[in-house]
Amino acid sequence: MTADSATIDSADSSFRSVVAATGEPVGAAFATHGPDDVAAACASAEDAFDTYRASDRETRARFLERIGEEIVAIGDDLIVAAMRESGLPRARLEGERGRTVGQLKLFAGVVRSGAWLGLRIDPAMPERQPLPRPDLRLRMIPLGPVAVFGASNFPLAFSTAGGDTASALAAGCPVVVKGHPAHPQTGALVADAIRRAVAACGLPAGVFSHLVGPGNALGTALVTDPRIAAVGFTGSRGGGLALLALAQARAVPIPVYAEMSSINxxxxxxxxxxxxxxxxxxxxxxxxxxxxxxxxxxxxxxxxxxxxxxxxxxxxxxxxxxxxxxxxxxxxxxxxxxxxxxxxxxxxxxxxxxxxxxxxxxxxxxxxxxxxxxxxxxxxxxxxxxxxxxxxxxxxxxxxxxxxxxxxxxxxxxxxxxxxxxxxxxxxxxxxxxxxxxxxxxxxxNGWPTGVEVAHAMVHGGPYPATSDARTTSVGSLAIDRFLRPVSYQNLAQGVLPPELRDAAAQDGVPCLRDGTPSLD
Amino acid sequence: MTADSATIDSADSSFRSVVAATGEPVGAAFATHGPDDVAAACASAEDAFDTYRASDRETRARFLERIGEEIVAIGDDLIVAAMRESGLPRARLEGERGRTVGQLKLFAGVVRSGAWLGLRIDPAMPERQPLPRPDLRLRMIPLGPVAVFGASNFPLAFSTAGGDTASALAAGCPVVVKGHPAHPQTGALVADAIRRAVAACGLPAGVFSHLVGPGNALGTALVTDPRIAAVGFTGSRGGGLALLALAQARAVPIPVYAEMSSINxxxxxxxxxxxxxxxxxxxxxxxxxxxxxxxxxxxxxxxxxxxxxxxxxxxxxxxxxxxxxxxxxxxxxxxxxxxxxxxxxxxxxxxxxxxxxxxxxxxxxxxxxxxxxxxxxxxxxxxxxxxxxxxxxxxxxxxxxxxxxxxxxxxxxxxxxxxxxxxxxxxxxxxxxxxxxxxxxxxxxNGWPTGVEVAHAMVHGGPYPATSDARTTSVGSLAIDRFLRPVSYQNLAQGVLPPELRDAAAQDGVPCLRDGTPSLD
The missing domain is CATH 3.40.309.10 (Aldehyde Dehydrogenase; Chain A, domain 2)
Incomplete structure (x- = not known):
């Protein structure tokens, strides 16, 4: 599902969009991104990370919604490009656009709820014997810049602005997309929409980057860049396992969420x-x-x-x-x-x-x-x-x-x-x-597996080799957990604590486990 | 931290407990478990898995508490053995025993709360346009039999009945412990206590197995056994990375939670x-x-x-x-x-x-x-x-x-x-x-890192190489999440659904995300 789907000019490595029905190249050539482009995108993502993860929940939710609005605003050009590049019919792609926008809205709601923060507070017990208990507070923080490899079979819902991108951005991770070479025009239109949303929301440009090119060199450079903290992938078993091997061989290994193959x-x-x-x-x-x-x-x-x-x-x-x-x-x-x-x-x-x-x-x-x-x-x-x-x-x-x-x-x-x-x-x-x-x-x-609802109780995942990590899902709101990890804060002064863990922040409706008891205030 | 800490008889691979202060062997020889013992323990764990994971929460909570009671019932023999084998003083080990029992009680409470089930229910919307929404229900299920490698520096709280064992058992996973050769007598006493608790609670014997032996062959056989679904380890970086490499090279790779090294x-x-x-x-x-x-x-x-x-x-x-x-x-x-x-x-x-x-x-x-x-x-x-x-x-x-x-x-x-x-x-x-x-x-x-509270908001974990998986903790109630994964049930009849996801089960106080909204009933 890689180079074969694009027509490559051997002189300058540029490549062209291909009409799915005929295999014929069409339109202007896309320049292939090289190692310097990968390094620049990852550096930009790293630079943006602390600013982006510190953005308030409303800003981040509005950003996700804005991406959806910008995608809709592209209009029929997006559907026409996707039809040509994927061979999928109009009705399916219009539905998939709706699903993509709905998915962004779902994650906007998830971000607003704050449940993903996984807040836990164990108050201090200064009188406890034989030793006092310290004040302990826990939240989930985003892992860092995430590399996303889009799928060819869902050029909208599992690609540039698909589920992996939406859930990583929701978690507070900048995203570097490796666009699928089977739909470069579709990917470019969506990437531009995301960039417009980044600018409109006043976020740093490094929150989103889009790299394109046929072949494996680009993906290899991306997964092995030390600034990348996790990988999302949907595609073949061979592709997923190759990325997994690269990620495990790094000086600092990183999680790979590869959805690979299944006969259902x-x-x-x-x-x-x-x-x-x-x-x-x-x-x-x-x-x-x-x-x-x-x-x-x-x-x-x-x-x-x-x-x-x-x-x-x-x-x-x-x-x-x-x-x-x-x-x-x-x-x-x-x-x-x-x-x-x-x-x-x-x-x-x-x-x-x-x-x-x-x-x-x-x-x-x-x-x-x-x-x-x-x-x-x-x-x-x-x-x-x-x-x-x-x-x-x-x-x-x-x-x-x-x-x-x-x-x-x-x-x-x-x-x-x-x-x-x-x-x-x-x-x-x-x-x-x-x-x-x-x-x-x-x-x-009493149904058929081909409908995958984007919902809270959905799992699109499963034991190896269906995926590389059975502990999560790539569809539905639970997908955000893939890009988070816990940090505990002990006896920190109020002014140094993250805002959502301060005493004054306790009343904004975010779920919190207080001394082991769930509370919703 | 392996063979050096035990005295091995080269004739029959038996080994003896060693006095920490003198390096002298003491007491009767322990037979080294071999590949057949590993296979038998793993088969027994696999056989016990479905029965154990279907046990109700109260049974499982009582089992954890009973383990603590059986450990206390060993009396001073346990403290004396641990003092001799570890060189740690009495007060420390008595405190550590209290911590071990407290940890089991904490996980008993976690099991009873049911929060670890991660219940989510998205009700059907039969009238939704353009397509109806199916009934979707999600719960976390245990991964399967877990291999636990105890640490030498906490012969009670991080060893045979330590945090990894307690959290895996709480999750519904049978446990196969590879006992630390630095404290074989301590480990044997605790393993017997756990076995008594298994029997007293009417659980299948395969819920817990204990294997001992110096050297690396035992651990290698255990981690590569296809029935093992996850690994918990506390020890050196070399040891942890070796287990990680073994786990990743399996036909079906499995998660390794190795807590390895840190300079804090x-x-x-x-x-x-x-x-x-x-x-x-x-x-x-x-x-x-x-x-x-x-x-x-x-x-x-x-x-x-x-x-x-x-x-x-x-x-x-x-x-x-x-x-x-x-x-x-x-x-x-x-x-x-x-x-x-x-x-x-x-x-x-x-x-x-x-x-x-x-x-x-x-x-x-x-x-x-x-x-x-x-x-x-x-x-x-x-x-x-x-x-x-x-x-x-x-x-x-x-x-x-x-x-x-x-x-x-x-x-x-x-x-x-x-x-x-x-x-x-x-x-x-x-x-x-x-x-x-x-x-x-x-x-x-304004404190010192050497006190690690066993609590809900604790994280004893961190980015590589402090651990092999930064997404979790090996101390505190959040540790249970390491041994769970989500499964979604779509349009299943009430009689086939897992009990906790049936309509009739909805009122027992277990937290549930209903259509995206947290509820506690």
Whole structure:
């Protein structure tokens, strides 16, 4: 998902935007940023850090809202650029713009609430025996400048002003974005909007920087810059693990929050399958082929016990796949990887190709694919469980619940697991739940994993290798915690304490744990 | 801090307890646990995990309290064993036992409060346009079995039933302790107490296992066992970094919480120095030599601007150091490392040996050391800032606040920073605070860093290399968060939801973020 998606001029390393549908370059060339640009952006972010993190909550919240307003103010030029560069349709991108702005507003609300400060106050006990207790006060502080690597599959909501940027800025961290080369024009428009918001809110310019270029050198320089304190990434497993290795090898290692890969098992429990196998099959393909299957939460694995309703599911799903138009994929590189993955599965003797979608015209059209195999085969060959990014999924037929449990137990970490279930399936669901909890970040019932709500109770994360750090989420308000760490202040004079920990600040509605008891004043 | 502290029989790898004061082996031999023992302990922990994490909060809280009761019930045998093995005096170890029991009680209270569950509920909005919002509920779940490596310098409070064990058990994680070979008898007594508590509370035996042996093979096998989900460690930088490397190289990497090294800068600000230089000097040496200087938070670095009061500080500190008895150190290995570190500093031409304490009789007596150098020399030579574990400290004289700031800016991550200050020093303290915050986990004023309160607002942690993960603490109630991760449940039936997320469970006083608003019902 890197250089292949941009057209590079070998003379000066400049590169051009590429039309997703045709692979043709279009528009003016973008200059590739080099090591000096990385150093300058990181120095600027470092310079801005103390000023930015000291900004009051209202200023920071208004800044986030202003970014959203500036993005909306770009108007249709942004949608047109994103359509051209990503191949995604207008309605989807307009929706994604709404999601991006909504996400910024959510974090503005989070910033205002002050809950992220994690305030704790243990008052002094000067008379305590055998020793007095000191006055102890704790708050969370931002880690420092954050490097954000945008994703190609959400050119707005997971890219330049996406969830990683919004949550890092909310935490008080300056952000240096490594723009995705698959949508340089879209990224440039959004970066300009953020810069306008920075200026309008009177914040230092170093709060936000935007670096672009194809290839890996830029990202390597960014992650290894000593001023960078954390990394947010959404993309391939190879890319995420490369950044993780760089971050761990630094003189001072830093956290990497990489959302990497997932096949998102969908479990069809017997009663649900019996009651509505055909309807589930049709709905499944709707989720599978949405956006050409280019979602982190795409249902790439279906698990079912062979029994009543499974034939109906397979028949309906096959019919829907056969009818599915070939989706326009994001880049020629992603399309080629998809083709490679599908061909590899189709070529395996233990895998049956149940149905293929319509072939499309155009070099990035992805033909949907639906495979089937047995649990025994799936358990024997790890490769059957690898992500094929795009509209490809494999049904694993199990003989009974025990075999289903063995398949689940053998899964790698995933973003999601889905249960299709009726009331009669509740005992089986309850038995499977502890296993699923340990392997995924989100468990959903009677829906499809491809809708990821930006909310307080959302987890878009999960055990390795779905992400590099299962302890958090990259979507939803909890994502702010990734960029914070605790500091304790002992017996500090009121005038030296951070403002939110002073006695006089205690009445502004920010949650605080006082001597171990939650309070809201 | 490993093999040197135990006497190993090369025939059968058994080892014996060693008297700290003499280096002589005593008592019966302990069998060294091997790879099969590690595998059995980890399998047992894994088997116990789902049962233990499903235990209700009251059962788990009572279990923690029962561990404390069982430790107290051991009686004086525990204190006598710990005195013999650690060389620490009775009063200190009785106090440490109280701290250990208090820590278990603190976590019992934390478990009961349920705040660690991090409950979040975003109710469904079926009528929302353009799409309905699903019902989303979030809780934190425990990571899985935790490996704990005890510290030699707190044979009770940071060892077998110490802070890491208590917080992991509180989180719902089974614990496999790698007992410290410097106090095998103490560790065995405490491990038996925990096992009695496990049985008394009707919990599966795998909730707690205790492995012992000198050398590194045991720890390596433990950290690389695929069933281990996280590691807690307190000890040397070398040991911590070795465990971190092992954990990162696993097929599935796991978090390592290693508390490693710190020199804990103490800043003497001008007005305070002028007002009470001599008193500060005397008090400083009290903190420096307490417990033979064997505290993670020992004040190994003093920073001051050359001016009025500094001579009085140095004179008083020198006098106190000269009068200081040589402290009994924990092991011959720790003593040898201390001697090596002190000799290296004393041999440097740019370092002045200001004072040495009394020489002691006995092979583990550590002679206190107080050095002095200039800011220019300290900035030029990184080795002057390395931890010398024991009662050694170096004064760095700065010419002005700008030079003081440069010294602080050049420091590695630390557990603590201390400011000695008067009202007139507040402007300088406020200027230094943002720099200190980024380099330490706890900032204290007009005290000494060697007292670490077990409290809600405590941070015993800090940026690398003070710890391997600055995002948390190893002391205080916040330590439980290290062993938890979020899971989101979408549209799950009431009967399948975890009990604490069901509608009927909403009234038991556990904090919950409802649609983004904190509530306590």
């Amino acid at each position: 098992p969908v479990v069809l429990l017997p009663a649900a399958l019996k009651a509505r196998g055909a309807a589930l099959g049709t709905a499944f393909v709707g989720s599978l082929t949405m956006g050409a299957g280019q979602f982190c939460t795409n249902p790439g694995l279906v698990l079912a016990i062979d029994g009543e309703g499974l034939d109906a599911f397979v028949t309906a799903a096959s019919h829907a796949v056969v009818e599915a138009d070939a989706g326009l994929m994001l880049t020629t590189g992603i399309h080629a990887a998809y083709q490679h993955g599908v061909d590899a599965l189709a070529g395996r003797p233990e895998v049956e190709t149940v149905a293929r979608g319509k072939a499309g015209n155009g070099i990035t059209r992805g033909q949907a694919a639906f495979f089937s195999t047995t649990a025994a085969a799936f358990l024997a060959e790890k490769a059957l469980g690898h992500e094929v990014f795009g509209a490809s999924s494999i049904l694993v037929k199990c003989q009974d619940e025990a075999e289903l449990a063995r398949v689940i137990a053998g899964l790698e970490g995933q973003l999601t697991a889905t249960l299709h279930m009726d009331a009669d399936d509740e005992p089986a669901a309850a038995r499977l739940l502890p296993m699923l909890e340990r392997r995924v970040g989100r468990i959903l019932a | 800068p103490v800043v003497l600000l001008p007005a305070a120095l002028k007002a009470r230089g001599a008193a500060l000097g005397t008090a400083f040496v009290g903190s420096l030599t307490m417990g033979a200087g064997q505290f993670c938070t020992n004040p190994g670095l003093v920073l001051a601007i050359d001016g009025e009061g500094l001579d009085a500080f140095v004179t008083a500190a020198s006098h106190a150091v000269v009068e200081a008895d040589a402290g009994l150190m924990l092991t011959t290995g720790i003593h040898a490392a201390y001697q090596h570190g002190v000799d290296a500093l004393a041999g440097r031409p740019e370092v002045e040996t200001v004072a040495r304490g009394k020489a002691g009789n006995g092979i583990t007596r550590g002679q206190a050391a107080f050095f002095s150098t200039t800011a220019a020399a300290f900035l030029a030579e990184k080795a002057l800032g390395h931890e010398v574990f024991g009662a050694s400290s170096i004064l760095v004289k700065c010419q002005d606040e700008a030079e003081l700031a440069r010294v602080i800016a050049g420091l590695e991550g630390q557990l603590t920073a201390t400011l000695h200050m008067d009202a007139d020093d507040e402007p300088a303290a406020a200027r230094l605070l943002p720099m200190l915050e980024r380099r330490v986990g706890r900032i204290l004023a």
